[in-house]
Amino acid sequence: MNFVQTFRVAVRALFxxxxxxxxxxxxxxxxxxxxxxxxxxxxxxxxxxEATYEAMGTNLLIVxxxxxxxxxxxxxxxxxxxxxxxxxxxxxxxxPSVRAAAPVLRASAQIQSEDQNWTTSVQGTTPxxxxxxxxxxxxxxxxxxxxxxxxxxxxxxxxxxxxxxFGSGQAVGQLVRIKGVPFQVVGVLTSKGQSNFGQDYDDVxxxxxxxxxxxxxxxxxxxxxxxxxxxxxxGDATARAQKQIxxxxxxxxxxxxxxxxxxxxxxxxxxxxxxxxxxDTMTALLAAVAFVSLVVGGIGIMxxxxxxxxxxxxxxxxxxxxxxxxxxxxLQFLSESLTxxxxxxxLGIALGVLVxxxxxxxxxxxxxxxxxxxxxxxxxxxxVGVVFGLYPAWKASRLxxxxxxxxx
Amino acid sequence: xxxxxxxxxxxxxYEMGDVQVQALRGVxxxxxxxxxxxxxxxxxxxxxxxxxxxxxxxxxTKGRYTLAGREVSKLGRNELAAIRNHTxxxxxxxxxxxxxxxxxxxxxxxxxxxxxxxxxxxxxxREALExxxxxxxxxHHPSQLSGGQQQRVAIARALVNRPRVILADEPTxxxxxxxxxEVMAILQSLGAEGITVVLVTHEPDIAxxxxxxxxxxxxxxxxxxxxxxxxxxxxxxPAQEAQP
Numbered sequence: 344m345n346f347v348q349t350f351r352v353a354v355r356a357l358f359x360x361x362x363x364x365x366x367x368x369x370x371x372x373x374x375x376x377x378x379x380x381x382x383x384x385x386x387x388x389x390x391x392x393e394a395t396y397e398a399m400g401t402n403l404l405i406v407x408x409x410x411x412x413x414x415x416x417x418x419x420x421x422x423x424x425x426x427x428x429x430x431x432x433x434x435x436x437x438x439p440s441v442r443a444a445a446p447v448l449r450a451s452a453q454i455q456s457e458d459q460n461w462t463t464s465v466q467g468t469t470p471x472x473x474x475x476x477x478x479x480x481x482x483x484x485x486x487x488x489x490x491x492x493x494x495x496x497x498x499x500x501x502x503x504x505x506x507x508x509f510g511s512g513q514a515v516g517q518l519v520r521i522k523g524v525p526f527q528v529v530g531v532l533t534s535k536g537q538s539n540f541g542q543d544y545d546d547v548x549x550x551x552x553x554x555x556x557x558x559x560x561x562x563x564x565x566x567x568x569x570x571x572x573x574x575x576x577x578g579d580a581t582a583r584a585q586k587q588i589x590x591x592x593x594x595x596x597x598x599x600x601x602x603x604x605x606x607x608x609x610x611x612x613x614x615x616x617x618x619x620x621x622x623d624t625m626t627a628l629l630a631a632v633a634f635v636s637l638v639v640g641g642i643g644i645m646x647x648x649x650x651x652x653x654x655x656x657x658x659x660x661x662x663x664x665x666x667x668x669x670x671x672x673x674l675q676f677l678s679e680s681l682t683x684x685x686x687x688x689x690l691g692i693a694l695g696v697l698v699x700x701x702x703x704x705x706x707x708x709x710x711x712x713x714x715x716x717x718x719x720x721x722x723x724x725x726x727v728g729v730v731f732g733l734y735p736a737w738k739a740s741r742l743x744x745x746x747x748x749x750x751x
Numbered sequence: 752x753x754x755x756x757x758x759x760x761x762x763x764x765y766e767m768g769d770v771q772v773q774a775l776r777g778v779x780x781x782x783x784x785x786x787x788x789x790x791x792x793x794x795x796x797x798x799x800x801x802x803x804x805x806x807x808x809x810x811x812t813k814g815r816y817t818l819a820g821r822e823v824s825k826l827g828r829n830e831l832a833a834i835r836n837h838t839x840x841x842x843x844x845x846x847x848x849x850x851x852x853x854x855x856x857x858x859x860x861x862x863x864x865x866x867x868x869x870x871x872x873x874x875x876x877r878e879a880l881e882x883x884x885x886x887x888x889x890x891h892h893p894s895q896l897s898g899g900q901q902q903r904v905a906i907a908r909a910l911v912n913r914p915r916v917i918l919a920d921e922p923t924x925x926x927x928x929x930x931x932x933e934v935m936a937i938l939q940s941l942g943a944e945g946i947t948v949v950l951v952t953h954e955p956d957i958a959x960x961x962x963x964x965x966x967x968x969x970x971x972x973x974x975x976x977x978x979x980x981x982x983x984x985x986x987x988x989p990a991q992e993a994q995p
Contacts, residue, residue: 348863359851661847664808665908666836666864668829744808748847 346678349671353678356651364683367647370640371687371727372694375720377636379695379712381629384702386711389622396615400476402442402581406434406571406588409605424566425596425605431571433591435471440584442576445472446552448569450560454548455520456508463504465521465548467555467569473532475574483515483530486551494553498526501547502534524558526550585610637724640687641731644680648735652676659739660747673740680732681725688724692717754781755915755947756805761814761824763800763970774800775811776970782949784915787942787980789950789958792967799920801967802951806839806918807831819915836865840909844921846901848893854880854904855889861912879907883937899930906937916947923957929988935960936983 357364408425434444448467453460466472470486473479481502490497498519505514505528517528535544556562575584585608592606652659659672667675696712703710763775774797782788792798803809804816807823808831816824819838823831835841840861848857858876867875880886883903893901902922909917919938923931938948939960950961958964959981966974 348869352863355852657847658849661849662860662864663832664806664835664841664847665861666832666912668832668864670829671864745803748808748843 349674349678350682352675353682356675356679357682363647367643368640368683368687368690370643371637371684371724372640372691374633374637374640375688375691375724376694376698377629377633378720378723379692379717380698380702381626381633382716383695383699383710383712385622385626385629386713387699387703387706387708388625389619390711391706391708392615392618392622396611396618399611400478400572400574402575402578403475403611404573404575404581404585404588405609405611406573406592407607407609408567408570409607424563424568426567426571426592427565428567429565430592430595431567433595434571434573434588437591438584438587440575440580440587442574443471443474444571444573445469445475446567446569446571447472448552448555448560448562448567450555452522452559454504454508456517459508461504461507463501463546463548465550465555465559467550467552467559469552472549472572475572478535479533480530481533482513483528485530486549491551491553494551494557496524496526496554496558497529497551499530499532499549500528501532501545501549503543503545504548505531521548521550522559581610581613637727640724641684641727644683644728645731645735647683648676648680648732649738651679652735652739655739656742656747656750659742660744660750663742663744664748669740672742673736676736676739677729677732680736681728684724684728684732685721688721691724692720695720755784755786755819756780756782756949757815757817758805759815759817761801761804761811761816763797763804763809764812773970775804777814778967778970778972780965780972780975782947784947785942785945786963787939787948787950787961788963788965789952789961790965790967791951791953791955791958792973793953796967797970798951798967800970802918802920802949805916805949806841807834832864836861837912838915840912840914840917842902842905842909842917842919842922844924846893846898846905846925848901848904848908850894851892853890853892854885854896854907857893857904858908858911861908865912875911876907879911880904882910883907897930898926899933902926902930902934903937906934910941910946914946916949917941919948919950921952922950923952923954931957932983932988933985936985939980939983 406426428446431444431446434441445468450465451462452465453462454465468486469491470488473485480499483499486497486499489495498521500508500514508514508519509517514528514531519526519528532545532547532549537543550559560568562568573584573588575581588608589604593604596605598605662672699712700710758778758780761775761778762773765772765774778797778801790798790801800809804811807818810826810831811824814824815822818834823834826834849860855873855876858879859872862872862875877886877889880889883906885900885903885907888896888900893904896904902925906917917938922934922938926934935957938950941948942962948961950958952958960983962980963975963977965972
């Protein structure tokens with residue numbers, strides 16, 4: 344009796360009790376569906392978190408100047424310019440874990456086109472900024488080093504600003520006025536969408552930092568009245584870069600041991616990984632729930648198989664009298680529980696994909712079904728079927744044919 | 752040449768809790784090939800136990816049992832299963848067909864366990880059913896067949912693996928007298944093909960169709976008589992009722 348025949352016999356036996364077989368498989372169906380949906384939801388949430396931090400910039404550190412303290416009222420980070428452009432240069436050149444660093448000088452200002460105006464965040468920066476923020480250009484060209492060197496009156500618009508001023512028309516090449524100063528639009532940034540906190544990344548105008556200091560908001564000489572955006576060479580290097588920058592700045596600012604920093608470094612990669620950890624915890628919890636429900640499903644199978652063995656004692660006796668070996672009887676019942684659990688597993692995948700799809704649509708994140716998860720889920724339910732089917736099948740195979748034939 | 756079935760001083764003891772029950776107290780018996788033997792006795796006489804041992808469903812506590820030249824009393828479960836499959840065929844009082852399974856598939860079962868290929872299984876099962884006169888009811892389920900037809904399916908199932916011995920345990924116990932004679936006619940016809948039939952019954956008029964009657968009492972053979980068999984003549988029976 345080969346495997347195909349054994350399975351055909353098993354499937355027929357299961358079909359005789361359709362409702363009961365279905366209810367028994369339901370435990371596995373729900374368990375596997377939970378696994379598939381859980382992984383899909385976990386991956387979807389993860390990819391969404393990743394996407395928002397990706398938009399911010401990968402491996403990003405933000406160095407902010409320290410707080411002011413006038414008459415005991417402390418101003419908070421950034422209230423006092425303690426960073427200098429020499430600090431920036433030092434970060435760019437002396438810290439090995441830093442790939443790029445850019446100053447960001449920020450002011451809210453009105454920008455005017457010929458027939459529209461819009462108040463937005465005007466940022467004075469350098470070409471490295473786009474690299475640090477992982478940001479591209481959708482039209483025109485980005486700012487260049489020569490723009491910075493010559494303090495040119497070139498501006499790059501965020502897509503929201505371009506939309507507000509020029510609608511669907513061509514922005515590149517147009518003349519705009521920022522605080523009354525004429526600027527030429529040389530490029531439009533690609534859209535980054537919203538930050539985690541609802542801030543529109545695209546509501547921005549970038550100008551060279553040199554021009555910014557001369558025309559928009561006169562600076563304090565060599566002091567950098569803004570923040571420094573730093574990109575570490577890799578995700579692993581962000582913590583190292585943070586430490587190195589901290590040491591460098593403490594050294595440069597001559598802060599004695601034990602005194603507080605006069606600057607502050609924010610590690611966005613760390614925030615991202617904290618978010619990631621909470622999703623991972625969630626995933627692990629759901630995985631535990633799914634595991635438990637699969638085990639419960641397995642117990643259901645075992646229960647029904649035990650009932651089935653008792654019910655069919657006489658049939659087992661007949662089969663033995665006709666020459667079925669104990670091994671063949673064992674295999675028959677084992678393949679019944681295996682069929683239950685594997686078919687349950689396959690139905691569970693379908694249900695899980697359905698649930699995952701529903702959730703993905705609801706929360707607007709990509710539906711990520713990993714085929715290997717489906718394979719593992721079915722394999723695991725097969726293992727459940729074998730493990731929990733083994734005892735009933737063994738019981739059936741050990742029956743005494745005479746007793747079994749006499750069973751009423 | 753040794754007899755097909757050779758029992759030597761078979762003892763079977765059951766443990767019922769603390770009490771030992773001796774179902775067989777030393778039975779010696781030999782049955783030659785092609786014989787038609789009836790075993791009679793009251794319930795508790797040991798005839799069922801003897802049948803189980805001859806049928807390799809049970810092993811004797813003591814004694815030697817040689818079946819077709821092979822000592823089988825010490826064999827393991829798998830080897831006994833193989834002997835039941837190839838050498839023996841069973842017919843039961845309550846037919847013991849698998850419910851919701853067609854006649855053809857019921858008859859295929861022994862071939863399935865004997866590892867016969869699917870195509871050949873079908874052919875041989877069909878032949879066996881035609882042999883017992885049920886060639887037109889291959890796809891009927893047991894619930895769609897009369898008692899006599901069910902028993903004929905069971906006989907076809909017992910025959911399909913071309914066994915040396917057919918063991919029939921009260922095969923007519925659940926049948927009316929007319930279908931009983933039909934069943935006995937089939938069993939009688941097997942002897943002509945060299946198939947040995949061992950029949951257990953408590954009805955003397957059924958035993959009369961055999962050629963040798965062994966009477967058991969208290970776990971021992973009381974009498975062992977050879978006699979000319981009564982011919983199972985279906986035509987001589989009173990008016991036939993319509994077959995369902």
